[in-house]
Amino acid sequence: MQQILVIAKQTFKEAVRNKIMFVFIILGLITICCSVFMPVVGDGIEKIKIVESMCFRSITFFGTLAAILLSASSIPTDIANRVLCTVTTKPVQRTNIIFGKIIGFTYIIGVLLVIMGGAGYALIKFTALKQSVQGNNKLLAREKFDPYTSQVTGESAKKIGDVSWIEGGGKGTSVWKFKGLHSKNRKDDLDIEADFLIESKKRFTGKIPVNIKVVNPYTVKVLTESIEVSRNKPGLLKLGGEFLEGSEELTIVVSPENPGDFIGISSDSLKVFFGNKSFEYNFLKGLTIISSQFLLMVIIAVLGSTFLSLPVNILFCLFIFFCGSITDFMRDLSTVINVFETHEHVYGISTVLKETNAFMVFLDYVIRKPILLLSYILPDLKNFSVGKYFIDGINIPYKTVFMSFGYAALYTFFCLPISFVVFKRREMA
Amino acid sequence: MDNDIAIKTENLTKAYRSFWGRKKILALDKLNIDIKRGEIFGLLGPNGSGKTTTLKLLLGLVFPTEGRALVLGKTTNDVAVKNRIGFLPEESCFYRFLNADEILDFYGQLFRISGKERKTRIDRLVEQVGLGFARKRPLRQYSKGMLRRIGIAQALINDPDLIILDEPTSGLDPIGTRETKDIIVSLKEQGKTVLLCSHLLSDVQDICDRVAILDKGKLQISGTIDELLSSKDVVEMLIRNLSDEAITEVETFVREKHGEVISVKNSSDTLEGLFLKIYAANIGNSKTDI
Incomplete structure (x- = not known):
C-alpha cells in the first residue's frame, strides 16, 4: 500500500507541475463566470437555471478533458522519458504502478471538483441572491414521483409504438395513480407536470386545453382544473401540499377538453413533484455523479496508456468521450439505416416492404452494425448527465447516484484487469 | 544454483519483433555467463552488441525470447529479488522537477525503507557522490555528470547485494570517473557484486575482475583480465634509474x-x-x- 501511495503522490505532484490541470480549471472557471452575463428570456428562475446548467456542463466538459489528458499522457510519458524503466527495476509490482497512478488521478479529480464545484456553487448562490430582489431566489431540489400505474381508456384509445393516443370530448381518458408522496413539510408545493404529445384535427394553434382531475383517495377531495399543454412547454398545475392531507396517494385523471384534440401519452408523461430537498446536498450528489464520469474516463485512459502511444491514446480517449456522449444518436442512426426499404404510412407508421437493397446491405455491415455495437460497448455518458436535474429543479435520487457509480465501477471491473495483464506483459525497452 | 553465483544466464536470447510479430532484430543470441558473488564483472562490446539488452533482461524490463536468467538465485520476474538489486540506467531518467533529496526519498520509499533510515542513507549517499552542494536544486538544472552521480546514489539507496551499472562513467569528468571507480571498488570490498557495462575499455580494465565481450548479440570471449590480456612469450620490465x-x-x-x-x-x-x-x-x- 505504501508503494501505491508513493506513486499516487508522485503522480499528483507531476500533474501539478505540468500545469495542464490548472489550464483546464481556469478555462472552466471562465466559462462558469461567463454564464452570469448570458442574456436570459424569462424570469429570475431562468437565470438561475442558465447558471446551474453552465456550471455543471463546464465542470463536466473541462474536468473530463483534464482527466483524459492527464491520465492518458502520464504512463506513455513516463515510458518515453524512461522514468518507469527505473521505477520497474525497484521491487514494485506493475499492478501497484497502475493503482498508484489511478489513485493519483483521483486526487487530481478531487482538487478539480473542489475548485470548480466551489466556484460554481458560489456563483449559483450569488445569482440566486441577486434574483431574490424579485422574489425568485429559490434554489429548487424537488422530489420527483413517477406514477406506479397508468391506464388509458375510452373508444378513441389507440397505441402507436410506445405512445397511447386519446381524443378529447369524453372519447378517452388516462388515469394515473401515485403513491408514497411524502415530505417533511406538508405545506410544500405539490406540482403536477403534464408533458404530452399533442395533435388536433382543427386549426392547430400549437396548444390545446386539457382537463385534469386530481383526487385524494383518502379524503375523496376532488379538484378539477383545465390547463393548456403546448408542444414545447409542459402544462403545470400547482397545488398546495395540504391537498394530500391524511394520504400519501393521489389519482389523476387526464383528458383533452375538446373533441378533435389528441394527446399522446407515454409512461413518463405525467410527473408529480412534492417537497423541496436541500439544494446543497443535491449539488454534492451532482458532483459525485460527475466524479464517477471522471473516474470512468481515467480508467479508460489508463487502460489505453498500457498499450498505446501518447497521441494515439489521447485520440482514443477523446473518441470514447465523444461517442459516449452521443450513444443515443448512434442507436438512432443505426435504426435509420435499415436493410429493408420502408414506406411511410399516412398516419406516420412506417411499413417494411421487404425489398432488400444492395447498397443498404453494404451500409448495414459497414456502418450500421459497427455503430450499434459501439453504442453498446462504449460507456453511455448520458448516465452521468446531471444538468437536467438542476434545470428542472429536481432532487437527484440516491438510486441515480448509486447507479452512475455502479456503472463506472462496472467498466472499472472490466478495464482494470485488462490494464494489469497488458502492462505486466509490456516491455520497458 | 551454486550459492557463489550471483547471475547465471542459460541460452539467454532476445529477438525484438516488428508490429506484426515478425522477428526484426536478434539483440542477444544464446548468452551463457556466470557471474560470481563479490566480483566486478564487465560486459564489453561496441554499440548494439547486446550489452544493455542483457541488463534489461536481467532486470525483467524485457522478456527473453528463449532461455532464462537467474539473478541471486531467482528468476527475473520475481519482484522480491529486486530488493537486493541496485540499477543505474544508461540514461539518468528521473522526475526532473524533484531535487536530489526528493528523488532519493522517492526511491527509498519504493524500497519501503523507514523514514529515519532513509534520511541517514540519503545524507550519506549525497555526500558520497559529491552532490552535497546541489542537493536542493531541481534535477532539471543538473549537468549530465551530476545526473550520473545522482543515478549512482539512487542505485545504492537500498544497500544492494548486486549493483548493475550501465555506462556508469558516461558523461563524467576524470575526477567523477575516478570517484565512481573508487565507489565501485569499495562496493566490491564490502562483498557486493557489481555488473557493469561499458564501452570505455580503460574503465573496465582498471576495476573489473572478469569481463565478457559481446558482439552482434553473441558472446565472443570471457575470462579474467589477466587471462585475456597476458602474453606468455612477451616480458615487460619496469626499471628506474638505468643509464x-x-x-x-x-x-x-x-x-x-x-x-x-x-x-x-x-x-x-x-x-x-x-x-x-x-x-x-x-x-x-x-x-x-x-
Whole structure:
C-alpha cells in the first residue's frame, strides 16, 4: 500500500507541475463566470437555471478533458522519458504502478471538483441572491414521483409504438395513480407536470386545453382544473401540499377538453413533484455523479496508456468521450439505416416492404452494425448527465447516484484487469 | 544454483519483433555467463552488441525470447529479488522537477525503507557522490555528470547485494570517473557484486575482475583480465634509474640468450594520471592560498 501511495503522490505532484490541470480549471472557471452575463428570456428562475446548467456542463466538459489528458499522457510519458524503466527495476509490482497512478488521478479529480464545484456553487448562490430582489431566489431540489400505474381508456384509445393516443370530448381518458408522496413539510408545493404529445384535427394553434382531475383517495377531495399543454412547454398545475392531507396517494385523471384534440401519452408523461430537498446536498450528489464520469474516463485512459502511444491514446480517449456522449444518436442512426426499404404510412407508421437493397446491405455491415455495437460497448455518458436535474429543479435520487457509480465501477471491473495483464506483459525497452 | 553465483544466464536470447510479430532484430543470441558473488564483472562490446539488452533482461524490463536468467538465485520476474538489486540506467531518467533529496526519498520509499533510515542513507549517499552542494536544486538544472552521480546514489539507496551499472562513467569528468571507480571498488570490498557495462575499455580494465565481450548479440570471449590480456612469450620490465650504457648491456644480454627486444622506451603516464596529478596539485595550492 505504501508503494501505491508513493506513486499516487508522485503522480499528483507531476500533474501539478505540468500545469495542464490548472489550464483546464481556469478555462472552466471562465466559462462558469461567463454564464452570469448570458442574456436570459424569462424570469429570475431562468437565470438561475442558465447558471446551474453552465456550471455543471463546464465542470463536466473541462474536468473530463483534464482527466483524459492527464491520465492518458502520464504512463506513455513516463515510458518515453524512461522514468518507469527505473521505477520497474525497484521491487514494485506493475499492478501497484497502475493503482498508484489511478489513485493519483483521483486526487487530481478531487482538487478539480473542489475548485470548480466551489466556484460554481458560489456563483449559483450569488445569482440566486441577486434574483431574490424579485422574489425568485429559490434554489429548487424537488422530489420527483413517477406514477406506479397508468391506464388509458375510452373508444378513441389507440397505441402507436410506445405512445397511447386519446381524443378529447369524453372519447378517452388516462388515469394515473401515485403513491408514497411524502415530505417533511406538508405545506410544500405539490406540482403536477403534464408533458404530452399533442395533435388536433382543427386549426392547430400549437396548444390545446386539457382537463385534469386530481383526487385524494383518502379524503375523496376532488379538484378539477383545465390547463393548456403546448408542444414545447409542459402544462403545470400547482397545488398546495395540504391537498394530500391524511394520504400519501393521489389519482389523476387526464383528458383533452375538446373533441378533435389528441394527446399522446407515454409512461413518463405525467410527473408529480412534492417537497423541496436541500439544494446543497443535491449539488454534492451532482458532483459525485460527475466524479464517477471522471473516474470512468481515467480508467479508460489508463487502460489505453498500457498499450498505446501518447497521441494515439489521447485520440482514443477523446473518441470514447465523444461517442459516449452521443450513444443515443448512434442507436438512432443505426435504426435509420435499415436493410429493408420502408414506406411511410399516412398516419406516420412506417411499413417494411421487404425489398432488400444492395447498397443498404453494404451500409448495414459497414456502418450500421459497427455503430450499434459501439453504442453498446462504449460507456453511455448520458448516465452521468446531471444538468437536467438542476434545470428542472429536481432532487437527484440516491438510486441515480448509486447507479452512475455502479456503472463506472462496472467498466472499472472490466478495464482494470485488462490494464494489469497488458502492462505486466509490456516491455520497458 | 551454486550459492557463489550471483547471475547465471542459460541460452539467454532476445529477438525484438516488428508490429506484426515478425522477428526484426536478434539483440542477444544464446548468452551463457556466470557471474560470481563479490566480483566486478564487465560486459564489453561496441554499440548494439547486446550489452544493455542483457541488463534489461536481467532486470525483467524485457522478456527473453528463449532461455532464462537467474539473478541471486531467482528468476527475473520475481519482484522480491529486486530488493537486493541496485540499477543505474544508461540514461539518468528521473522526475526532473524533484531535487536530489526528493528523488532519493522517492526511491527509498519504493524500497519501503523507514523514514529515519532513509534520511541517514540519503545524507550519506549525497555526500558520497559529491552532490552535497546541489542537493536542493531541481534535477532539471543538473549537468549530465551530476545526473550520473545522482543515478549512482539512487542505485545504492537500498544497500544492494548486486549493483548493475550501465555506462556508469558516461558523461563524467576524470575526477567523477575516478570517484565512481573508487565507489565501485569499495562496493566490491564490502562483498557486493557489481555488473557493469561499458564501452570505455580503460574503465573496465582498471576495476573489473572478469569481463565478457559481446558482439552482434553473441558472446565472443570471457575470462579474467589477466587471462585475456597476458602474453606468455612477451616480458615487460619496469626499471628506474638505468643509464644508457646499462640499457645497451641489457639488450646485448637478451640477444645472447636468444631473446628479441621489441622496444625500448621511457615509461609514460596515462592522460588520466596526468589530469589527476594536476587536479591534486591545484587543490593543494588552493588550500595553501586559504
